[in-house]
Amino acid sequence: METGRSLVDAVRERCGRCSGRSVSICNVIDDEDLPALVAESSRVTVPAGRCFIREGAPAHDFYVLAGGRAKLFSLMPDGRRQVMGFAELGDFLGLASSDTYAFTAEALGDVTLCRFPHSSIDRLVERFPRLRGRLQQEASSELVKMQARLMLLGRKTARERLASFLVEQASPCRLHGQELRDGHGPLTLPLPMSRTDIADYLGLTIETVSRTFGLFRKEGLITVQGASSVTLLAPGTLSDMANGIRKD
Amino acid sequence: METGRSLVDAVRERCGRCSGRSVSICNVIDDEDLPALVAESSRVTVPAGRCFIREGAPAHDFYVLAGGRAKLFSLMPDGRRQVMGFAELGDFLGLASSDTYAFTAEALGDVTLCRFPHSSIDRLVERFPRLRGRLQQEASSELVKMQARLMLLGRKTARERLASFLVEQASPCRLHGQELRDGHGPLTLPLPMSRTDIADYLGLTIETVSRTFGLFRKEGLITVQGASSVTLLAPGTLSDMANGIRKD
DNA sequence: GCTATATTTTGATTTAGATCAAGAGATTTC
């Protein structure tokens, strides 16, 4: 938490150049109110591979992801892993918790976060009533995404799952909010997560993920640059496949 | 929405004998404030089999389930179904929606609901600040449940899924909040949903569900009274199986 | 740059659960 004197500087440094400013919950706070936000939070940087939220640990803080990507996952006693999601710029982390966190969050590359203790969020909501609606919205959209994931894990084929994943990776910040339609030209995406992460996200094995990538490549739906970058050559086709409208 | 004159009577009729009073979001409203709640909501009864929320329809209302059970599901264009959950006494429905509902809700038996237009909830939160936290809590616990369901659908075996389902059915109101432990004696549960509903909930086929019920029966873990009532003979064993601690 | 290690791809085989196909109970209808 920053102290009074340098607050204005801190705001300029933190929020002024924060690329998450316009997509995170912070977008309901006016520029002139940013000092309150900065005063209630602290900036955290996490190196690649480090966990910054641990499943089962007491949940004291929320986080806004301000740079990099993270994977959120949960483990069974025997080591089976389910990746719950990949967090990206602006994502609000920590809603899925009661007294303790329901998932572990691990930085995929280097990650920048703003940490908000629960009590700070309470005070901020008190002071900025619009924040309340924004948080509800965040929870709602998270729940809607979760429902889509239940459909994916419960009812989709391996091809549909991978297509869904690729389309989802293409969506959010990268497309600036516009929908993915047939007209779209090639779209190149970074894949900062490993094949194992993708498999654990899609409820598949790494081999099935790799094979399905191979099929998509043969079918001219994608090209791959190394393991951590794909180009979607036919985003519309992939989108239809993801939704079970088209089989090939 | 009730009009002034008979409000006190309406409160006595609606909330006075409502079994959801103590478990739903209403439990943060004091008795003397109930008239405001009643004034902002309307009581709805839905016959068995009727849908009262439709996937894709504009989301105007929240619902509190005040009696009966409902299934919440979503469909793919080709008819594949995923049951997102079974709602029961006190559940708050409609959080998983943006502009439109993300799921369809269908009454399993006859269902009683209190309908709260979004605008009413806004007014109530304004007037009863404690309600805000209660709603956040509702969203959080829903998200935690969802994560458990992702693990189930992504990583659990058919046996583990059915065990999870049975344990979950045993948990909430029926156990009055206490955890399921090895010491527990037999526990008889109603199963108001069909085998197809269970299958669509667990990401399995009806045949696999039926066969797995058969196995559990042979293994002395459960007995079945007709298709719509089970007795858990070994709740602790089932709980361990659900969590992947025990295979048989 | 070369070796060592980890990750990813590809191939062969197995298997859990799906699909196909009857029966056996329930429940509803008249």
Next chain:
DNA sequence: GAAATCTCTTGATCTAAATCAAAATATAGC
């Protein structure tokens, strides 16, 4: 209360994806 209709169970077979097993890349260390 018998016929008709559903729902559920059980059995036989099939298959999508898992598992087992190398080979091929990629990455890191020295």
